[in-house]
Amino acid sequence: xxxxxxLLTLFFSACWVGVAQAVDAPYREYDQMEDYLPHVKGDMxxxxxxxxxxxxxxxxxxxxxxxxxxxxxxxxxMDPPFNASVHGGHFALDRGESIFKELNKKGRFAAxxxxxKGSLKGLxxxxxxxxxxxxxxxxxxxxxxxxxxxxxRVLQNGSYDxxxxxxxxxxxxxxxxxxxxxxxxxxxxxSYERGRKLFHTRAGRFNLACSSCHTKQIGLNxxxxxxxxxxxxxxxxxxxxxxxxxxxxxxxxxECNLDARTQPLLPSxxxxxxLEVFITALTNGYPVSVPSERD
Amino acid sequence: xxxxxxxVWLSAVFSMSAVSSEWPTxxxxxxxxxxxxxxxxxxxxxxxxxxAPFKRDLTRWPSLSHADKQPTPKPRxxxxxxxxxxxxxxxxxxxxxxxxxxxIVCHELPGEAWPGTVGARVLNFKQHNYSNELxxxxxxxxxxxxxxxxxxxxxxxxILNEQEIRDLVAYLQSxx
Amino acid sequence: MAEAMKIRADLSxxxxxxxxxxxxxxxxxxRKDKAGQVIPAHYITQVNAMLNGVVVLDGQVGSGISKxxxxxxxxxxxKPGDKIQVSWFDNMxxxxxxxTQIA
Numbered sequence: 001x002x003x004x005x006x007l008l009t010l011f012f013s014a015c016w017v018g019v020a021q022a023v024d025a026p027y028r029e030y031d032q033m034e035d036y037l038p039h040v041k042g043d044m045x046x047x048x049x050x051x052x053x054x055x056x057x058x059x060x061x062x063x064x065x066x067x068x069x070x071x072x073x074x075x076x077x078m079d080p081p082f083n084a085s086v087h088g089g090h091f092a093l094d095r096g097e098s099i100f101k102e103l104n105k106k107g108r109f110a111a112x113x114x115x116x117k118g119s120l121k122g123l124x125x126x127x128x129x130x131x132x133x134x135x136x137x138x139x140x141x142x143x144x145x146x147x148x149x150x151x152x153r154v155l156q157n158g159s160y161d162x163x164x165x166x167x168x169x170x171x172x173x174x175x176x177x178x179x180x181x182x183x184x185x186x187x188x189x190x191s192y193e194r195g196r197k198l199f200h201t202r203a204g205r206f207n208l209a210c211s212s213c214h215t216k217q218i219g220l221n222x223x224x225x226x227x228x229x230x231x232x233x234x235x236x237x238x239x240x241x242x243x244x245x246x247x248x249x250x251x252x253x254x255e256c257n258l259d260a261r262t263q264p265l266l267p268s269x270x271x272x273x274x275l276e277v278f279i280t281a282l283t284n285g286y287p288v289s290v291p292s293e294r295d
Numbered sequence: 296x297x298x299x300x301x302x303v304w305l306s307a308v309f310s311m312s313a314v315s316s317e318w319p320t321x322x323x324x325x326x327x328x329x330x331x332x333x334x335x336x337x338x339x340x341x342x343x344x345x346x347a348p349f350k351r352d353l354t355r356w357p358s359l360s361h362a363d364k365q366p367t368p369k370p371r372x373x374x375x376x377x378x379x380x381x382x383x384x385x386x387x388x389x390x391x392x393x394x395x396x397x398x399i400v401c402h403e404l405p406g407e408a409w410p411g412t413v414g415a416r417v418l419n420f421k422q423h424n425y426s427n428e429l430x431x432x433x434x435x436x437x438x439x440x441x442x443x444x445x446x447x448x449x450x451x452x453x454i455l456n457e458q459e460i461r462d463l464v465a466y467l468q469s470x471x
Numbered sequence: 472m473a474e475a476m477k478i479r480a481d482l483s484x485x486x487x488x489x490x491x492x493x494x495x496x497x498x499x500x501x502r503k504d505k506a507g508q509v510i511p512a513h514y515i516t517q518v519n520a521m522l523n524g525v526v527v528l529d530g531q532v533g534s535g536i537s538k539x540x541x542x543x544x545x546x547x548x549x550k551p552g553d554k555i556q557v558s559w560f561d562n563m564x565x566x567x568x569x570x571t572q573i574a
Contacts, residue, residue: 026366028357032443086477086492088539094475095340154342158335161342198359202367205356205454206447213413213445221412223400245337254323254335258349263332263358267344269321271359 029202031211036196038182038281043231047218049074050231056289057081071219071226079236079289080174089167089240089291092160096168099161103151112147113140113169120172124288125179128277130187137191139276140166141238141248142268157267163238163246170238173288178235182281195278198271199230204262210275234276234283236292249276319362324354356452370438371451375431381458381465389459389466396455396463401446405470414446421471430464478569480555487549487573489520491542491557499534515540517560522546523553549573 036042043050053059053076063069064077077083103109107118114131115123127140134146141157144165148155155162182192199210213222214230221227237249244251250272254264265272318324323333323346330352336345357365390398391407399407401414432439435450449455455463477492493515500512512534520528527546546555551573558568 026357026364027369028367029438029442084479084481086479086490086541088492090477090492091475091494091539148342156342156344158337159342159344160337160339162344163337194361201359203357203359205351205353205452207356207367207452208445208447217413217445221410223411224409227413245339247337251335251337257359258334258353261351261353261356263353263356264323264334265321265358265360266323267335269360271321271361275359 029207030197031200031202031209031215033196033200034211034215036282038192039284040232040282040286042282043229046215046231047229049218049229053232056287071228074228074232075294076232078294079292081289083293085293087240087291087293088242088245089293092164092167092238092240092246093171093291095161096164096166099153099155100165100168103148103153109147109151112150113143120169122173122176124166124170124173125176128180128188128191128273128280136270137187137273137277139250139268139273140169141250142273144169145268158248158251160246163248166238166248167246167290170288170290174290175287177285177287178280178283180277180280180284182277188277191274191277192281194271195274195276198275199278204257204260206261208260208262210256230279231282232286234280235286236289236294238290240291240293242295249279317364318354319358319360319364321360321362322354322358368448368451370442370448371436372439373432373435373450375428377427379427379461379465379468381461381463383462383466383469385459386462386464386466386469389455389463395459396449398463417467417470419471420467421469427464427468430467431460434460434463476557476559476567476569478555478557478571480571480573482549482551482573485548485550487546487553487555489544489546489555489557491569493540493542493559493567495539495559495561497534497536497538497540513561513563515559515561518542519558520544520546521556521558522549524556 034046037045040054041050049072052063052072053074056076056079059073059077059082063073070077100109110118110120113123114126114129124140127143128137130136131138131143138146141162144162145155145157148162155165180188182189202209202212210230213227217227218229219226234249237252238246241247247255248267250267253272253275254267257264323335324331325333325346328348330349332349332351332353333346334349336347338345357363357367387404389395390404398404398414399410401411402417403410403412405418433446434455436448437444437446438448447454450457450460476494478489480487480489495515496513497515498510498513500509502510504510514534515532515536518528518530518532519526528544542557553573554570555573556568556570558566560566
């Protein structure tokens with residue numbers, strides 16, 4: 001009886017050592033790292049389309065109506081105030097308001113989210129931020145899930161109710177420029193750097209990184225769609241989309257991953273949060289505009 | 296002695312399953328789903344996010360998770376054994392098939408609307424006089440020529456098998 | 472009680488463009504649920520629009536309209552401050568209405 005046991009132990013330990021060695025440095029490929037400016041005007045160095053969409057209220061109607069040129073507006077013609085249409089995002093806004101008011105009867109929910117003196121004004125423009133109670137950087141939706149659980153309500157990150165609250169909270173910051181600081185050292189800067197690296201990490205069945213298309217191929221066609229710039233993309237999330245009803249930024253990452261045939265991650269995962277910080281930093285200086293729609 | 300050998304064999308199987316089930320905890324997977332991989336599904340007026348099975352298993356390739364230890368397959372040089380024996384008609388079908396080559400996403404092909412403009416022009420491909428071997432390597436693993444290439448390594452990543460790449464080469468070499 | 476609906480009216484000259492989004496399941500009565508049971512028909516049959524209490528639109532609609540219908544129409548001879556009211560009735564006796572001021 002002794003021999004098999006010894007053999008087993010030996011075998012297991014050999015296995016684990018083998019795994020541990022393979023685990024340390026998996027082979028990865030990276031796209032050439034771009035030099036990014038954590039501000040929306042950095043797009044002038046990348047695609048130059050920023051000059052067409054920098055003023056959300058005064059976009060060019062002719063460009064918005066032209067299939068050849070509308071990518072130059074970075075789809076901002078579907079954001080309020082240029083787009084005065086009513087859509088499902090307005091239902092979400094109402095839903096978010098009713099749940100928020102129900103949860104925030106004692107003011108604890110808003111305080112948990114990080115509101116100063118109970119006011120939601122400008123809160124969305126400061127997210128993602130480092131939350132001491134979670135001991136890591138968190139996006140708005142992750143905090144809503146966390147604070148909802150404290151009030152005894154299930155609000156999973158990415159779910160409709162969670163995103164609806166996020167839209168409602170963001171609506172108080174409408175028109176205020178996104179402003180997160182990723183230049184002075186701290187957890188947010190570390191997260192930004194990890195996100196920047198992830199943006200250039202090749203992954204999935206096609207060995208594609210985000211940057212494989214969204215830096216060098218901007219303005220080119222992929223079948224019927226046109227590749228747009230990564231700058232200025234975080235200001236209108238969560239967004240109403242016909243196929244998804246309401247989509248948070250991290251669910252959008254999951255959709256991007258699936259479209260490029262890469263295994264998606266769960267919302268609130270560290271990798272998606274780092275990407276969210278990176279993408280939000282590239283939107284610094286662009287006003288929050290919700291509820292918005294995309295096709 | 297015989298029992299011990301069985302046990303060692305069992306332990307080998309066990310440890311292998313332990314390795315393969317060692318996914319990072321933040322992957323959207325379910326062992327009970329058809330293809331492991333899940334896609335999110337938003338349900339209106341609900342605080343829960345639902346997940347539906349995705350049409351393809353994507354766990355065989357690395358994800359963006361920080362904890363993902365799955366290595367990317369390294370660039371591979373391949374030799375093409377002549378004769379080519381490719382079927383150009385089958386090659387065109389593969390070039391337009393969503394689940395196979397789907398070259399049309401990036402490359403313009405004759406007789407097909409809404410081509411991509413990202414890839415190099417392959418109209419009149421025959422006029423370039425590339426060798427079969429070079430074209431085969433480019434489709435099998437383009438990283439052998441250019442490490443920064445964005446063209447997916449169809450052969451190395453197991454998207455197309457060797458005969459399918461031969462068909463594609465035959466199709467491209469027939470475009471004049 | 473039916474859920475809220477959204478209405479917006481923009482004036483250009485004397486013509487008001489009214490946009491209206493109705494929250495409604497619009498079940499045709501032909502669909503089945505996962506258990507194979509037919510989902511009962513539940514759809515809007517009538518949409519009315521009133522300008523300062525006078526009917527300007529009387530729409531007979533049916534099950535062929537999509538879920539959460541989006542309705543746009545133009546009203547002539549309007550001026551700022553006019554009140555426009557849109558209301559709907561469905562086959563289950565449910566109804567709802569929303570009112571807005573033309574600006």
